[in-house]
Amino acid sequence: MTDMSASNISMGAPAVIPRFVKDDHLGHLPLFFEPRQENMTTSFGDADAAVCTWIVCATCKTGWPDQAVFGALAPSLYLANRDVVYGRLVQGKARPGRSAPFLLDDPNPAEDDLARQLVARIARRGRDGKLVVDLDALAVGNVEEKF
Ligand SMILES: [Zn+2]
Numbered sequence: 431m432t433d434m435s436a437s438n439i440s441m442g443a444p445a446v447i448p449r450f451v452k453d454d455h456l457g458h459l460p461l462f463f464e465p466r467q468e469n470m471t472t473s474f475g476d477a478d479a480a481v482c483t484w485i486v487c488a489t490c491k492t493g494w495p496d497q498a499v500f501g502a503l504a505p506s507l508y509l510a511n512r513d514v515v516y517g518r519l520v521q522g523k524a525r526p527g528r529s530a531p532f533l534l535d536d537p538n539p540a541e542d543d544l545a546r547q548l549v550a551r552i553a554r555r556g557r558d559g560k561l562v563v564d565l566d567a568l569a570v571g572n573v574e575e576k577f
Pocket residue numbers: 454455458459487488489490491
């Protein structure tokens with residue numbers, strides 16, 4: 431889009447907020463930051479979502495801000511009552527007529543280490559008590575890590 435700099439008022443299309451797509455991270459280790467329960471209206475009706483300030487995949491070393499998580503995963507996130515909820519993303523058994531639910535499996539010790547190191551590197555508590563996530567720090571540590 432062209433910048434109409436004549437008026438000094440910048441205009442443009444809305445930002446595209448990339449979405450964390452669960453199917454893309456099966457078997458990965460996503461971290462859900464500050465999940466809170468929020469009732470949202472979707473095309474499927476009202477649902478309780480876990481709204482996260484960030485989702486960071488420790489496997490992909492990528493993060494997504496402001497994400498709403500729906501489905502079976504949602505209550506397991508907001509009821510955990512933690513700053514960061516994490517685990518290995520797996521799919522449970524599908525019930526007839528329903529898609530298989532996404533769940534978080536217990537991380538193994540190596541994954542646990544990875545998650546803790548990652549949080550220590552990218553997150554700190556801000557003055558307002560909320561977590562501040564610095565994804566640039568994620569890129570710095572983006573060297574081949576085997577786990
Ligand atoms: Zn991933």
